[in-house]
Amino acid sequence: MHNPGRVAVFLSGRGSNFHALYRASQKPDSGYTIALVISDRKAAVGFLKALRLGIPAVHMTPRSFPDRDQFETELIGRLHEHRIDLICLAGYMRLVGPTLLAAYAGRIMNIHPALLPAFPGLHAQRQAIEYGGKVSGCTVHFVDGGMDTGPIILQRAVVIPEGDCEETLSSRILRWEHRLYPDAVRLYFQGRLQISGRRVIIKPQ
Ligand code: GRF
Numbered sequence: 001m002h003n004p005g006r007v008a009v010f011l012s013g014r015g016s017n018f019h020a021l022y023r024a025s026q027k028p029d030s031g032y033t034i035a036l037v038i039s040d041r042k043a044a045v046g047f048l049k050a051l052r053l054g055i056p057a058v059h060m061t062p063r064s065f066p067d068r069d070q071f072e073t074e075l076i077g078r079l080h081e082h083r084i085d086l087i088c089l090a091g092y093m094r095l096v097g098p099t100l101l102a103a104y105a106g107r108i109m110n111i112h113p114a115l116l117p118a119f120p121g122l123h124a125q126r127q128a129i130e131y132g133g134k135v136s137g138c139t140v141h142f143v144d145g146g147m148d149t150g151p152i153i154l155q156r157a158v159v160i161p162e163g164d165c166e167e168t169l170s171s172r173i174l175r176w177e178h179r180l181y182p183d184a185v186r187l188y189f190q191g192r193l194q195i196s197g198r199r200v201i202i203k204p205q
Pocket of ligand 1: 011013014015016017018046090091092111112113174177
């Protein structure tokens, strides 16, 4: 059997997607392990959860560095130290800069609570409600230099019933996020994701 893939989760908040990834990683044959958590907020619930679980967790913020390039160079040092194969952004409230993108080209994923390219950016669920959408959902995608613009790996649609509000829609979408993200990571470590331009081809097993 292969060594399990080594994942770093980047987060800024609650960390429910981190926890879902962690739980899935504990199942036999998941193919990956959460080897590192990076948080840009010391008080982030997800960061504290990682510490409690005994997962190596590091608090790092660009504010302690003269510029983003130096912050990312230090980050890359940490990632190499922990032999990280794949980065999963999970509620990480920062854009990835060119230094980290170059070091981990095609090896950074993100989850977004809408069906991209609709409703990128913050408060995607509120955007969907306010727009009057009948369907939204969640998207796992590879990260590029833009805001939620990278090649789409998996999507799941969620119906917006009459009377839905931001909170109810968010929690319904979140339940699917917790399934979709581990599925995408598993596919990655099975070697089944191939990026071809904008398209991610999922190769059969
Ligand atoms: C999720 O809705 C995710 O899609 C978005 O940020 C939120 C993070 O939630 N990118 P959590 O911290 O994983 O609970």
